[in-house]
Amino acid sequence: MKSHRVGRATLVSGVVTTVYRAVTTFTCVQCAGTIAPGVLFSRQTRRTPTGALGVTTTDPVCVTCRPLRLDDAGNAVDS
Ligand SMILES: [Zn+2]
Numbered sequence: 001m002k003s004h005r006v007g008r009a010t011l012v013s014g015v016v017t018t019v020y021r022a023v024t025t026f027t028c029v030q031c032a033g034t035i036a037p038g039v040l041f042s043r044q045t046r047r048t049p050t051g052a053l054g055v056t057t058t059d060p061v062c063v064t065c066r067p068l069r070l071d072d073a074g075n076a077v078d079s
Contacts, residue, residue, distance in 0.1 A: 029059035
């Protein structure tokens with residue numbers, strides 16, 4: 001997966017997640033929209049039961065589907 005880890009952010013649900021910056025184009029798993037290079041996004045963990053072993057995959061989700069509030073990326077959060 002070609003992306004850089006940027007930092008942590010809080011979702012509107014209050015859950016803290018890891019934020020990534022796309023290096024190549026990704027497709028959002030929720031809206032099938034394009035996540036362009038340079039754009040921030042988060043990943044959604046999905047567990048697929050496969051026999052006795054579960055396989056965990058992470059799918060990119062765009063900020064439109066999952067708005068992010070950066071915690072520690074050095075940017076002002078709220079004024
Ligand atoms: Zn989306």
